[in-house]
Amino acid sequence: MLVFLDTEFTDFIDCELISTGIIGEDGQYVLYLEVLDLDHLKCNAFDQSAVWSQLGRIDDAIVRKADLPTHLRDWCTTLPRSMTATYWPTRWMANGLQTSPAGSTFGRRWAQGR
Helix, strand or coil, rough: CCCEEEECCCCCCCEEEEEEEEEEECCEEEEEECCCCHHHHHCCCHHHHHHHHHHCCCCCEEHHHHHHHHHHHHCCCCCCCCCCCCHHHHHHHHCCCCCCCCCCCHHHHHHHCC
């Protein structure tokens, strides 16, 4: 199974996660999260004009930054054992997991198919 990931960040220099959407190729496995307590002062003009107006439309999507790793790990436990995913290891979701995926339980599950 392929898993697709999309994110919105405050900018490319001082990255802070705004939202993420993850979906399996069959559409059965879906996760969408928005970070409630991000630093809005870090948001660039694009975020302010195009992203902010789209936030808050999905029930139960808003989470605190500290709870993001738990939501991601819980979602990953629902995935099939065999999957392919890609990521940018040095900037994994603006350090939402505080480590690169290869160094986290979440990342090892993805990399090794649990």
